[in-house]
Amino acid sequence: MNDPRQSMLPAACRLVVPTMAVLSVYLLLRGHNLPGGGFIGGLVMASALVLRTMVDPKREPKIDLITLSGAGLLVALASAAMPLFTGRTFFTGLWGGEIWLPAIGKLKLGTPLLFDIGVFIVVTAVAAKLLLVLMAQSRTRDN
Amino acid sequence: MEPFWIILAPLVASLAAPGIVRALGPGRAGVVLAAVPFWIAGWLLKDAFTGAAAAEWSHPWLPALGVDLALKVGGFERLFLFLVSFIGGLVCIYGGSYLSGDGKAARFFVIVLMFMAAMLGVIAADDLILTFVFWELTSLTSFLLVGYKFYDMAARKAALQALLVTAAGGLSLLAGLLLLTRITGETRISMLAAHSAEIAASPLFVPALLLVLGGVFTKSAQVPFHFWLPGAMAAPTPVSAYLHSATMVKAGVILLAKLSPAMSQTELWGWIVAPVGALTMLTGVVMAIYQTDLKRLLAYSTVSVLGTLVMLLGFGDSFSFKTAMFLALVHGFYKGALFMVAGTVDHATGTRDVNSLSGLRKSMPWLGVAAAAAALSMSGVPPTLGFISKELLYEAKLSLPFARHSVAALGVLANALAVAIALIVGVRPFLGGHGSAPVTHKPGPGMVLPPVVLATLGLALGLVPGLLDRVLISPAALAQGFDPKTAKLTLWHGFTPVLALSVITLLLGAAIFLRRERFAFLGRAVDAVKPLTPSAIYQSGLDGLLRAAAYLTDWIQHGQLRVYVRITLLAASLLILLGLWHAVGDFSLTTMVPPGFFETMVVLLMSVSAIAALVAKSRLAAILCLGGVGYSVAFLFVAYGAPDLAITQLLVETLTVVLFSFVILRLPQIRNISRRRTRRLDGAVAAIAGLAMTLVVWKSVHVRTHESISAGIIECSATEAYGRNVVNVILVDFRALDTMGEILVLALAGLGVTALLARKRVLSRIEDPLGEHAAAGETRPVNPHVKTR
Incomplete structure (x- = not known):
């Protein structure tokens, strides 16, 4: 650990990883009005997760990512199915009230936002899983 | 009591069966479960004695097609419903006792009761489509019952044979029933008799009859489809007593009798x-x-x-x-x-x-x-x-x-x-x-x-x-x-x-x-003409199909990535070029806006990166150069006002480079993996693909057959979807169904990659789910196309 090359990345990560996580949520939430959204946010979040594990292989995500991707699909499906209970067709957008969030401003709540959150979860889970599996694979071959 | 209980009651019993078997043991559970079919039989018998009128029940199912969940219990249905439910009750008692030493008895009850529901449905259904659904369900449950001893190769083979023969017949039946519906415009079976003259006169009558009979003859084991029935004797005897003597094989006869008022007058x-x-x-x-x-x-x-x-x-x-x-x-x-x-x-x-x-x-x-x-x-x-x-x-x-x-x-x-x-x-x-x-x-x-x-x-x-x-x-x-x-x-x-x-x-x-010993010569005679018997023809047909499939798989799925890519690119380019040949529009440069300074520089950067990737001596350098091409594309997106695309492109490109760098260090040197000739071929393929892509983009600029929908979408997105980022509104609202499909594919791909890379661990679990076959000394066939490492 005395080698500065070995300690620089971990030190940077302590700062960068949380920032990326916050950024990903910010991108997700502002997506309806400005560049961003669930897909982009999910990729950023996945990068954060991978970076964290890259620095310290023992710090793998605690949740099973495949299960998480299924959960994301369910969230998306739930948002699509909600209008059915109000007598409207599948995937009709339902809109509710507005809330105010720092840095984002006014955010209108509705099923499309929930759907985007589902997309965010699926993309995060799958992208992170692919990279982590490959990473683990290359590590085991090293040993 | 409503007729639908006839079908619902065995299904409920089927769901309850595992619990009852666990609580009471198979023998007593059989007696308890038998109460359900006996109750149905008693009810039918009571109605039969009092001469009650036909009971009918229906509920709209596919109203647009005129298909209803219609049931009818009249004199004809009562006879067969009674036969199936009464013998079904006895089979429950018998099966419980027969399988009392078998750890899987609960499975028997679950499937037998499901089968019973399906069989009662075939009899009671008064709608052609509903009849077909129940008919197929009897084939499926029969498959599971014949293959009850799934660890036995012969039982699995017999089950598959019974399923293939009856399901092929089922398809034929479906086609026949649809033709019948087309002739009469009617799916109610009880209404068909009134159309019998119309049916007989129709030009579609002959195909309809032949197709229906295809279903009937396979199900009821008529020559030349009779061979699956003796094969199905691999099932435990309670199953044979029920399905293969008293009930399922009579389904064909029952359907024939049901349709005979409509079709027999020819x-x-x-x-x-x-x-x-x-x-x-x-x-x-x-x-x-x-x-x-x-x-x-x-x-x-x-x-x-x-x-x-x-x-x-x-x-x-x-x-x-x-x-x-x-x-x-x-x-x-x-x-x-x-x-x-x-x-x-x-x-x-x-x-x-x-x-x-x-x-x-x-x-x-x-x-x-x-x-x-x-x-x-x-x-x-x-x-x-x-x-x-x-x-x-x-x-x-x-x-x-x-x-x-x-x-x-x-x-x-x-x-x-x-x-x-x-x-x-x-x-x-x-x-x-x-x-x-x-x-x-x-x-x-x-x-x-x-x-x-x-x-x-x-x-x-x-x-x-x-x-x-x-x-x-x-x-x-x-x-x-x-x-x-x-x-x-x-x-x-x-x-x-x-x-x-x-x-x-x-x-x-x-x-x-x-003098029964004298008839042994019949067996020798049948053996002598063995290759000509229907069962031998079935077997060689099946073997041939499997061989053809294996050959085709070897041919197409050879596992060489380079050839896959080559074929995909060539086929796509060919289709594009063929399409361009016939498409409207021209290739004139007149409407093109000359590129500005920024775009020119980006394109230049892209070209340099691409060439550098080609001549790079190490893999890492090549990957980085390719990443450079990707980043340049992102710059182009920025230049043309697509920030969402640009961000996505940047992220994906970054992750791709990271992903590559995990894998690449394990691969051999670039110089070792291809010869000069292969590279020339790859170069030609790449040139063709690039040409096709360029031409299609070029031409599509000039082709506008419909009004652009962009303006409409931009207008709607703020007023109807409360969003100013049109790209996102399209993704999560206007075309959300597409996105749903995409994330589903993404999740499946994640699952697939995980399974492939973790193959060793997963396979060992699939191969021996119960952990008992290794002990029994029996080898289970594993899909030969999945190679264990």
């Missing part, structure tokens, strides 16, 4: 249905007589009876129809009993070989009584039900408008062989001294009582045939538009030619039984 019907039935009738007994396995003997004789039933329906007159109804009931009783006897004998002695069984009457007297009574009914000895049905059968044949003597002679031959079979199965094992196979476990009451009940009914009801006639048989014929007064069910018809035929049948049958 010449073609008689010319196809009756001869196929007659041929099957004869084939069944001839194949049966030289068998030595109890269940195979019974299976082939069942084929024969099914042929007789089909033949009677093919005659198409009222007398024959009523006889068929009666024979179906009688056969269910005696054949169900004999199957159960065979199962009990097998269970007690461990063998079903008739040559090694004898003297069983001493150890299992009640079973012997049941066997003898059922055999008497099968042989048609007075005063059993079988005698009455045989008399009617001969009378039906003798009253044919033509060829009556030859048909009757064939009937005598078939029935005499059936008598011999009845004696071999029902009498022979119980007579004589102690056989070579001793009784090892004595059967419990649950394995003796059900066959005794069935056999006794076959005897006792023979004494009061008028009652049976009034309550079940005549209403069944009447409900399908046939005159029930033509045939009278009585024990004594007087000294008629029919009685003489009955006596001749019995004497001939006894003679055949005494």
Whole structure:
């Protein structure tokens, strides 16, 4: 650990990883009005997760990512199915009230936002899983 | 009570079965579960006695197609519903006892009760499409039951064979039923009879009839599709007793009877249905007589009876129809009993070989009584039900408008062989001294009582045939538009030619039984023409299909990534170029805006990166250069005002480079993996793909066949979807269904990659799910295309 090359990345990560996580949520939430959204946010979040594990292989995500991707699909499906209970067709957008969030401003709540959150979860889970599996694979071959 | 309970009640019981089996053990659980079918049977019988009107129930299902969940319980349905539910109850009791030592008995009950629901549905459904759904469900549940011993290769093979034959027939049936619906515009079965003239006159009638018969003949094991039924004897005996004698194989006969008011008034019907039935009738007994396995003997004789039933329906007159109804009931009783006897004998002695069984009457007297009574009914000895049905059968044949003597002679031959079979199965094992196979476990009451009940009914009801006639048989014929007064069910018809035929049948049958060893030559004869038998043709067809599939897979899925990419690119480019050849528009440069400074620089950067990637000496450098191309594309997106795309491109490009760098260090040097010639080929392919892509982009700039939808979408996105980022609004709102499909694919891809990379761990789990086969010393076939590392 005395080698500065070995300690620089971990030190940077302590700062960068949380920032990326916050950024990903910010991108997700502002997506309806400005560049961003669930897909982009999910990729950023996945990068954060991978970076964290890259620095310290023992710090793998605690949740099973495949299960998480299924959960994301369910969230998306739930948002699509909600209008059915109000007598409207599948995937009709339902809109509710507005809330105010720092840095984002006014955010209108509705099923499309929930759907985007589902997309965010699926993309995060799958992208992170692919990279982590490959990473683990290359590590085991090293040993 | 509503008719839908008939189907719902067994399904509920099926769901409850595992819990009940766990709480009470299989033996007692069978008795408890039998209450459900017995309750249904009792209710039907009560309605039959009081002569209640037909009960109908319907609920819209696919209103746009006029398809309803329609059920009808009239006289005809009552007869078969009673048969299926009553024997079903006995099979539950019997099966519980039979499988009491088997750890998987809960599975048996779950599937048998599901099958029961499906079978009752086939009978009660009054809608063609609904009938088909239930029909397929009986095929599927039958597949699971035949393959009950899934660890046994032979059982799996037999199950697959039964499924392939009946499901192929099911497809044919579906096509036939759809044609029928197209002719009449009607899916209600009870309404079809009114359209019979229209059906017969339609040009679609012949294909419709042939397709429907394709389904009926496969399900009811008619020649040349009969071979799956003896194969299905791999199932546990309670299953054979239920599905393959009393119920499922009669589904074809039932459907034939249901459709006969609508379709039987044509010449073609008689010319196809009756001869196929007659041929099957004869084939069944001839194949049966030289068998030595109890269940195979019974299976082939069942084929024969099914042929007789089909033949009677093919005659198409009222007398024959009523006889068929009666024979179906009688056969269910005696054949169900004999199957159960065979199962009990097998269970007690461990063998079903008739040559090694004898003297069983001493150890299992009640079973012997049941066997003898059922055999008497099968042989048609007075005063059993079988005698009455045989008399009617001969009378039906003798009253044919033509060829009556030859048909009757064939009937005598078939029935005499059936008598011999009845004696071999029902009498022979119980007579004589102690056989070579001793009784090892004595059967419990649950394995003796059900066959005794069935056999006794076959005897006792023979004494009061008028009652049976009034309550079940005549209403069944009447409900399908046939005159029930033509045939009278009585024990004594007087000294008629029919009685003489009955006596001749019995004497001939006894003679055949005494000289049964002489018929072994039939077995040798069948062996001699083995490659020509339907089952051999089925087998070689299946083998050929598998070989062709393996060849095709080797050819297409060779596993060389370079060739995959080459083929994909070439095929796509070819299609694009072909499409461009015919498309409208031109390639003029006039409408093109000259690129600005920024774009020119980006394109230059991109080209330099691409060339650098090509000449790079190390993989890492090549990957980084490719990443450079990707980043340049992102710059272009920025230049043309697509920030969302640009961000996505940047992220994906970054992750790709990271991903590559994980993998690449394990790969061999670039110089080692391809020769100069291969590279030239790759270069040509790349050039063609690039050319095609350039041309299509170039041309698409000039092609605008419709008004652009961009303006509309931009306008709507703020007012209707409350969003100013149009890209995102399209993704999560306007075209959300597409996105749903995309994330589903993404999740599946993640699952696939995980499974592939973690293959070793997963495979070892798939190979031995129960952890018992390694101990049993049996090797399970694993998909040969999945190679273990």
